[in-house]
Amino acid sequence: MKLTEKPPEIYWVNALLSAVAVGYPPHITMVRYAATSIDNAKSARARGSYLRTSFKNTRETAQAINGWRLERALTFLGNVIEHKEAVPMRRYAGSTGRTAQGKAFGVSKARWPVKSAEFVLGLLKNAEANADTKGLDTSNLVVKHIQVNQAPKQRRRTYRAHGRINPYMSNPCHIELILTEANEAVQKAEPIAHRLNSRQQGRATRRAITAA
Known part of the structure; x- marks a missing residue:
C-alpha cells in the first residue's frame, strides 16, 4: 500500500460518520433494558436474544434466582444441571410432576x-465478566433484575405415515439480566423507651391483670 493511500478502516469510519450526519441510524445501536432506574455505572448487564430454549422453563428458572447473590445463583444452576436441586414451577406448572426437592421453595411441583x-448460567458468567471489567466487586454482586420475554415462535413439520403431518413447534425466548453490588447492611437502632403517663400506666396494669 502506498503512503498516500488510506487504510480500509478509515473508509468505514468516514461512512459511519457521514450516515450519522445525514440522519441515518448507525449499524451499532444500544439495546434497551426493561429496568431503567438502575444506575449503569454501578451495574453490569448481559442479554441473549432468540435463544432456542423453552420460554416457560426459562422463565421459571430466572424467577427462582431473582434477587439472589451471584455466588448462590451460580451454585444453584450448577446443581440443577446435576439434578441436585430443582427449579420450582409456579406459573407454568401444567403437567409437572411432584418432587421432594420442591419443598425448599414451598412448592410440590x-x-x-x-x-x-445452561443458558442462564452462561449469561450470569458473562455479566460477571462485565462487572469485573468495570471494576465492581464480583464477590458482592446480586441479581438485581432478570427478565425472560417470548421470542417469535418457530414452526416446522414432520411427515408421518399414511399422509399425516405433525407440527414441530419451538418457543424461543429473550433473556436480560442486571447485576449490582449488594447494599451494606445497616444495623437497626434500638427502640427508644418512652415514659408512660399515669393513665397509660393504669391501662397497662389492667391489661396485665386481665391477661393473667
Missing part, C-alpha cells in the same frame, strides 16, 4: 430444565 439452566 419442580423440574430440572437443564437447557434453560
